[in-house]
Each structure stands twice: as structure tokens, then as C-alpha cells.
Amino acid sequence: MAAKADRQQKKDGLGATISRGVRGFGHAVSSFFKEIGAAFSQGDWRTRTSFIIMGFGCFTRKQFVKGLIYFAVEVLFILYMVFFGAHYLQDIGTLGTNLFDREWDEANQIWINIPGDNSMLILLYSVLSIFLCIFFLVIYFSNIRAAWQAQQMQTAGKKLPNFKKSLLGLLDEKLHVTLLTPPAIGVLMFTVLPVVFMICLAFTNFDRNHQPPGHLFTWVGLDNFKDIFGGNQLKSYTFFSLLLWTVIWAIFSTFINYFLGMLIALMINKKGIKLKGLWRTLFVVSIAVPAFVTLLLMRNMLQDAGTINVLLQDVLGWTDAPIHFLTDGTLARITVIIVNYWIGIPYSIIITSGILMNIPADLYESARIDGAGPWKQFTRITTPYMLFITTPYLITQFIQNFNNFNAIYFLTAGGPQTLAYYQAGSTDLLVTWLYKLTVQWQDYNLASTIGILVFVICAVISLATFNLTASAKREETFQ
Amino acid sequence: MKNSIKARRRFGNGVVYVVLAALGLLWISPIVYLVISSFRAEKGSFLDGYIMPRGYTLDNYVRLFTDTDQFNYPRWFLNTFVVAVCSCIISTLFVLMVAYALSRLRFKMRRPIMNIALVLGMFPGFMSMIAIYHLLKVINLDKTLVALVLVYSAGAGLTYYITKGFFDTIPKAMDEAAILDGATRFQVFWKITIPMSKPIITYTVLTTFMAPWLDYIMASVIMKDNYQNYTIALGMYRMLERESIYEWYTAFCAGAVIVGIPIAILFIVMQRYYVEGVTGGSVKG
Amino acid sequence: MSKKTAAILLSALMLVGLMAGCSSTSSSSTGGTSTPATPGSTPASTGSEAGGDSSTPATGGENISLRVWGPQEEQALLKEMCEAFAAENPDNTYTFEYGVVGENDARDRFLEDPAAAADVFMFANDHLRDLVKASALYEVTRNRDDIISRNVEGSVAAASLDEALYAYPMTADNGYFLYYDSSVLSEDDVQTLDGILAVANENGKKVFMDVSNGYYIVSFFFGAGDNIWLEGDAQKCDFNNEAGLAAAESIKTFTADPAFITGEDAIITGGMGESIIAGVSGVWNAEALQEKLGDNFAATKLPTFTLNGEQAQMGSFAGYKLVGVNSLTSQPVAAMDLANWLTNQENQTKRFETRQLGPSNTAAAADPAVKENIALNALAMQSAYAKPQNDVLGGFWNPAEAFGNALEAKDYSVDLQTMLDNLVSQVEAG
Structure with missing residues (x-):
């Protein structure tokens, strides 16, 4: 699918690309100055x-x-x-x-x-x-x-x-x-x-x-960097805790989200299921309402006195006391991930269902002849095929979730606040923390430092995955 | 034997129906509730101890378009629409240009440009918002809709990756034949490649058209106090401030529904292209 | 739209952009020769006068343009007042430009770009210190004595820092007190928190207070005699002393009560008259609550609470809304006169009449109509126990919220004293 030259580059890996780039650049520079020199002397x-x-x-x-x-x-x-x-x-x-x-x-x-x-x-x-x-x-x-x-x-x-x-x-x-x-x-x-x-x-x-x-x-x-790397204990503790949470969040919001979307898509596309269009539309409609609206709506509904607690408590009578969806640290983290599923899974459904329909039927045919059951077909054919096609999409999704400002800002604004962190709450991602530092606290220097670190992390993750998956791709047989 | 397989399948399908119905209900209910709230007669953002409204009214919708002194919804809607149209045209052009150049043309800086673009796309964008604002001020465009268009579309070139993948799948033989016939490369781009790229163009248009409806932070930094030039997200968010939330919450829901309808239609109609787009043309729906 | 039109549109747009770029660079660079430090200031804020002319007194016949910021709800009124101001001063021609920036956002919007900010703007007094520290506010020296004498003491204190006056008091209503449903609660019941809770529990009703918010949680600590203050630039706080621990115990008891309900401010407007019989909030909800409760609408000072077995009066933050003048304004005299005008007795009364905002002007506040206003009256009763918010730095709010959160979530994994110590150390570190 990709041009030959592209595959060539991916095969070489990152190191080779860089060294070749540097060498090429050196040549270009020296020949360039030779030309300018010639222009002047001759x-x-x-x-x-x-x-x-x-x-x-x-x-x-x-x-x-x-x-x-x-x-x-x-x-x-x-x-x-x-x-x-x-x-x-x-x-x-x-x-x-x-x-x-x-x-x-x-x-x-x-x-x-x-x-x-x-x-x-x-x-x-x-x-x-x-x-x-x-x-x-x-x-x-x-x-x-x-x-x-x-x-x-x-x-x-x-x-x-x-x-x-x-x-x-x-x-x-x-x-x-x-x-x-x-x-x-x-x-x-x-x-x-x-x-x-x-x-x-x-x-x-x-x-x-x-x-x-x-x-x-x-x-x-380098004072600001020293602050984060140990100079100021609270700040560096906050940074690393939030980093961990951000990574967990990004993994959950990207990969699990993707697989759940794929499962639903498989169900919709299952043989014998009727009204496929209706099912898909049911999920897709949620994309139409701007995310900030749905997030604010969810925030309202998940309050202690919000609709969901009213439903559970007064209408259905399942609980006695309100569930602290957004005010209990651990629960809030789970809540934001689940709400983000609500927003993200429909996208996964449309994307995966489109591809699922296009997996060459003969792949399954031959697998069935080899005696592979549905589970084996799923792990050996469906999953690798899907990953093969959507890797770039997944990587961009991962980076986007890593920096998913809106989801957190509108839903919890990073809260509930906790005394364990420096000016941050349990659900704060690095980016929302950074935003708080700039807007509420005007610590532009610290925010920029974190911004740079976030960038470095994202760049490393995505360059590494691009290269890893590139090498995996060579072994694929789907082309 | 045959019957048991059939029975098993029927049972399996039954389970799937139940699961789908449950999940579908879960997905659709917040939207339904949003619509219900938009017709609610009682004001305020919380209902006490009950869920379904006690009265219904159309006032919330009417008021968005009549009571515009404080919240000029029609104007913001129009602003957002104009910005969305302009920025999606520019963004789409930019993406196509970059993707085509990197996919079809061969030149010295091709590889470095691709790597740089990949890395640049990863900066947390809003960190640089304040700098962007001041730059716009230098060219006298701060607080204008033009500025928003620029900001939403300027970086579009960096998202070339998926479109490039699509172009890579178009056979090169066509280009070569055209060039042998005396066409310039630009003509190849404009007359051959672009017409063949309907899915990817639709995908790009869809995603870039939606951005201005969703963005809050960037718009707020650029618009500052210029109320007349607010976008819908910015304006609607103001309705939820503590002074106005009681009066305006239901109107906020109505506003969200109005925004949602065109996007929903667009999305349902364009679904197919969206899939083709995001998978870079590996799938021909 | 055809592709051609699209392309033409695009190129025209870029051309305009480029032209705008060239023209502005040249215009601002010529401006830069006279006032090199602010070549970036927009034409709008420098008005029709060049920066250098600002020192000449406004003798008349001048074209003066001023940018004014106010919240959304104020816009119509603001226009009316500004036009009245222009009519009062016919010597000069005034052009006003209005921007919508709420009092709570004013500081952030201002500091993002002081040169493009309003000449005259409204803000909440808790941002005064930040603004003064950034030298954003023009010190008020014109009519200083008059301003001080005609406004209530607290509002003047809130507008001052280190003996210097930096802003014009506009309202004295940015505080909180107790709303209650008089069909359920009697005047005696609302004297004590225990009394309210007892009635609530009897009727299976709720009492609202957003304890996980530094703004409200201080009422217990202040009630216990604790304080938060400044030493030089450093924030100090003694919430972790013995009295503070007792206050924290009281908060713990309150939040553990079955009748306690918390959440966003908007919850009170949803539940009042239904499941909520009393709640702590401010004048911004008065209209909504009056609508919901009708004749049962009542408000009073905050109740007393049980502290170490005795009753202690809950304290609160007293907030004021102020009008400030941009330190970079090119028209300081006109801007100050306008700010003065916007906050005079006549206009404060007008503001009360149209928006029910409590005047800071003593004469305007003495108006019987103000005294009869249920919400403002309650606020006035509470003001005896209120402290100004000036000495609270931005670093206070998040830790305070964190502390409240832990208690609301009934998370007692860390003992109260340690939590308070953490709270204080973070507040002081900020």
C-alpha cells in the first residue's frame, strides 16, 4: 500500500534515518557554500x-x-x-x-x-x-x-x-x-x-x-527543569503521578475503547442480525452533539444530586446514599474513562465496522478449513488485520487522548482536588494541570517546562510505535 | 444436528440483540434526555428528586432567537458556520496539497519534511495560544473571525498522514500516462487525483468542519471581550455561569440540539466516506 | 461552491491578510518611536490620541475613546450609564467600546494582554492583589477622599492595598448567607445549624452547602477564630491549630449528617422548595429562589454551629465588585472620571433597581428599598462576621477544595490533623 521508498525507510529504523539525514544535510551544506564561494570569487x-x-x-x-x-x-x-x-x-x-x-x-x-x-x-x-x-x-x-x-x-x-x-x-x-x-x-x-x-x-x-x-x-x-526533577518534591511527585495517570488514561481511552468498539461492530455485523443501519445510527447519533455539551450534560447528571443519582436513589431505589461519581478520587477516574468511552466508542464503531466488512472472506474460509474456531479466527485474522490498517489512526488517537484537554476540563475540571498534589486534582491530566498553572496561577515557566516534557514523551512514544509497527507490517500477508 | 446449530445461532443472536439493545439504550438516553430537557418548562439545571419534566414548552427554542440582548445565539451560530466553512475549505486544500506533494512528487527535502511534520503535530497546542494571540495582534487580526479561520486551518498541513496513505493507493500509471500526453503535474493533481479522492476529501471536510463547533479554549483566548464575534461554544458556555444558569440552562439544551441536528444529518449521510477516509483508502466501502 | 471560486476566495483572503500584516507593521512601528514599549497596543485602546498626549489635562474639545468591560447582564445598563456620562461632559466627544468580560474573568483576560484590555473594567475584589502586583491598576488619586467617604468601610478596604486606593467600589454583595424555606423552618430554627439539620431530618429534607469549595469552607474556620493572612508576600494560615481541628470536626459532623447535600451552586436552585429547605449561597441566586419559593422565600445570616460543644457563629468571605482603571490607559483622567461616575450613588441605586445588586455607597445602601430586600438584608446581617478576601492568594483554593472533598466523600483514611497540616503547608507554599 505504501510507496516502496516508504517501506525502505521503515525497514531502516529510526537511527539509520537520522544518521542518513544528518549526512545528507552535511553534504548539502558544504556544496551550498562552495556554490556561494564560487559566485563571489568567479x-x-x-x-x-x-x-x-x-x-x-x-x-x-x-x-x-x-x-x-x-x-x-x-x-x-x-x-x-x-x-x-x-x-x-x-x-x-x-x-x-x-x-x-x-x-x-x-x-x-x-x-x-x-x-x-x-x-x-x-x-x-x-x-x-x-x-x-x-x-x-x-x-x-x-x-x-x-x-x-x-x-x-x-x-x-x-x-x-x-x-x-x-x-x-x-x-x-x-x-x-x-x-x-x-x-x-x-x-x-x-x-x-x-x-x-x-x-x-x-x-x-x-x-x-x-x-x-x-x-x-x-x-x-534550567531552574524550572530542576524543580520538576526533584528540586521541589511536591511538584515532581505531582508530575510523575499525573504522568502515570495520563498514560493509564490514554491507554484505556484508546485501546480498550477501540476493542470495545470493535466488539460492538462485530455484533452489529453478525450474520442474522437485522436492522444493522438502525443499530449503527443509534450509536452514531451521539457524535452529533458537540462533545463539550455532552460533557457538561454528563457533569450535571453525575453530580450527587444529579439525574443519575436521583434515578438510582429515588426512582429505582437501588441505593440509599448518592454515589460520588465525580467527587471520590478513584471513582472519578473510572467515571471519566467510562464517559469518554461513551464519546469515543461510536467513532470506533464506524471505523471498525467499515473495515470488518472488507476483510477478504477467503481468509476466513481457509482458516475454517484449517479448523480454526471463532476465537482463533478473531485473534489470528480479525485483530491483526484491523491493527494493520488502523495503526496510524490508533497512534494519533493515543496522542490525542494523552492531550485530551476537553474531556477532563469540561467533565471534572481535574477534580476532585487532592492534597497529595501541587495544585492538581485526581483526574487532572498533564495538559489540564498545565492549563491550570497558566490560567489560574500564571506560572507560565513551569507550564512551559511541562509542555516540553509532554511533547518529548509523545514524540518518543509515537516515533517508537511507528517504527515498531512498521517492522511488524513487513511480516503481514494481507497486502 | 442441523437443528441444534440453528438453535444455537438463534440463541446467540438473541443474546446479541439483548446486548445491543441495552447498549443502544445507554448511548441514546443522554441524547434523548438532552432533547427532553430542551423542551422542559421548569427552569434550572437540576430537577429535585424527579427525572421527567412536569411541563413542556417550546419557549426555550423561541427565546434563543428572540431574546438576543444577552445571548446572541443566531449571530454566534452564523459566526461559527462562516468560520467552519472557510476553515474547512482552507484546511482541506492544505491537507490535499501537502499529502499530494509528499505522496506523488519526489524532491530533496521530502523525507525530512515528513518527519518534522509528524513530530510537530504532537505539541500540546493550547500552550502556544498566548503567543498565537499576540502574533495575530501584530497583523491586526486579533478578536476577528478571520483570525479563527487562520488558526483552525494554519496547522492543517500537519495532518497529511491519512490523506497521503490514500493517495499512495491510487495507481501511478494514470499520472504517467497524463504526463506523457503533455499535462503538467499541477493538471494531474487538479484534474486526475482530486476527482478520484472523494472519500478522503469528504473525510477531511467533515472533520475540519466540525472543529470550530467544538473548540472552546482557543476561541476564548482569541476572541477575548469581543462578544459579537463569539463562536457557539464560547457563547453557550457563558450561559452556564452562575448568574445565568438558572434562567438559561434549558435554552442551552435547546441550543445544543439545534447545533446537533445538522451535524447528525451530515454524519449519518457521510458515514461511509468517513470510514474510507480514516482508513486511508485501504477500504473501498 | 466550485473549486475555482474556492481558490479565488482563498487567495483573496491571504492577500488581505498579507496586506493587513504590512500595514499594521508599519503603523505600529511608527508608533513605536514615540512609546517604544507598547508598539503592540491596538488602535482601539490608544484611541484617537497618541500616547504622548496623555499628560495634557482634558481641557475639552477632545475626542476621547474608552473601552469598558462589564459582565453580560450589565451591558444594557452600562451603555446607558456611559451615554449619560458623555451627556454630563459635553466638552469632549466620547466614543465607547464595550467588551463583555465578567467580574470573575477580568483578571485573567486583563493579564493575557494588558495593552488591549479595557481602560475601565469591573472585577471582583479578590483579584485586586494580583492586579496590583502586575501593576495593572491605576492608583486612584482623583477624588480619593470623596470615594473613601461615600462608600462603606469594608468596600474601601477591599479596594485598597498598603494604604493606597486602587479601585472604585461598585457593589457590596459578593458574599454568601443562608436561604431558607420559611414554610418549614422558623426564625428560631435557622439560628443554629443543629436546629436546621434537626428539622431537615424530621421531614426527610436536605440542607445545601458546597463544603468542597474554599470560598464556603472558611466559614467554619473563621467561626472558630482561625485566620488566613499575608506576611509580606507570603501567605499564612492557621487552620491547623487547635481551634482549626475543632472546626474540622464540626465540618466532619456536618458532612456526615444524612440531611447534608453538596454539589454545584446550581443545585440549590433546583432543590429549594422541594427537597432542600435551606442552603448557603449568594445574591446571584436570589431571583431564581424567589421565583421557586414565592412567599416562603427567606434569608438570614449564616447560623451558628457546634464547636467543642458550644455555639459559634459561622464566618464568611465578604466580597465586593470594583471598577478599576487600566494603568496603561492613554486617557487616565477621562477613564477615572468615568469609573467614578459608574460607581456614584445615582448609578449604584440604578444598579440596585434594575439588577438587585447591593450598593457599596452608604447613601444608596441606606435606601429603604435596599433594606427591605430580603437577600441584601441577610447579607448585611452576615457582614458583621465577614472578612475581606483581599489577603487570600490564588494558592488557597485548590488545597481548600481538596480538604472539603475528602470530608464530603467521607474519606477518613488520613486523620484530620494531618490533613489540616497538609492543607496549611500547601496554602503557605503557594
């Missing part, structure tokens, strides 16, 4: 002027539009740096020095506030400026290359491609550039840049005592 005056005035080489060789674009980029960049970027970049070492101050204004009987530096904006705009610098450098070198190539082509007596032709090239042999650039800009702006900013925060002391506009924060090195 280029004519037009090429060399391009080192200072971008687009000059292209422009004077009649590639007007290309030349103008390069020049415009240079002008815009310089304007940006002069009026905006430089001011912030120069403060990146200290993250600001001017404190908030005020002067007395006798006439109006007020203090005139003089705003100081805003460390957070300095950091954010510095990161932004650094990104733009890198972007500019890329364009700058491409400008030199363009000038150099144009010169070489001219000496060789070839006709230079005009702008229209280059544009057309973007729809053909350079199509990948066209296709990848807009999404890449989106990802750079709204994922990479914020993430870099966030990573930076983990090395500062941006907490509730160092907040703008009144206060500055600055770099503190």
Missing part, C-alpha cells in the same frame, strides 16, 4: 553587486520581475528591522531593563504612568524577528545563486528563462514548492513560532511574580 560585477543589492544580477540580465521581487524583499526586511525588529532584538539578552514607573501630576491629581519594557513582547517579537532573519537569509542566498546561475547560463550562451516561464515551472517540475509553501507558512507562523516561543519561556522566570506590564522577567537557565 562572479562578474553584476553577480557580486547582488551580494549587496539583492536582485541586481537578475535585473541587469533582463529578469526584471525576479530582480524586483528580490529587491523588494531586501527593502521590506531592512524597513522591518529598522522600525520594529532591531529594537526588540537588542533586548533579547536581558528581556528588558526599563521598569514601570510613574510621575505625580499635580494639576490633575493623578500619577502619570510611564510604561516599562514588556518582557513577554520582547521575547515574542525577538523570536518573530529571528524567524524573519532566517527567512531573509534563505532568500538572500537564493538571490546570489540566481545571479550566479544567470551569469553561468549567459556565458554558456543559453537563453535565460523569463518570469512567466519560471511561474509555469512552479506548476510542473517545481510543483512541490507551490503545494508546500502555503501550508508551510501556516505551520511556521502558527505552530513552529509559538512553539519556539513556548520553549523559550521554560528557561525564564515568567511566573506570577514577574508579570507584565509591571514587572520584567529574565532568563534563568
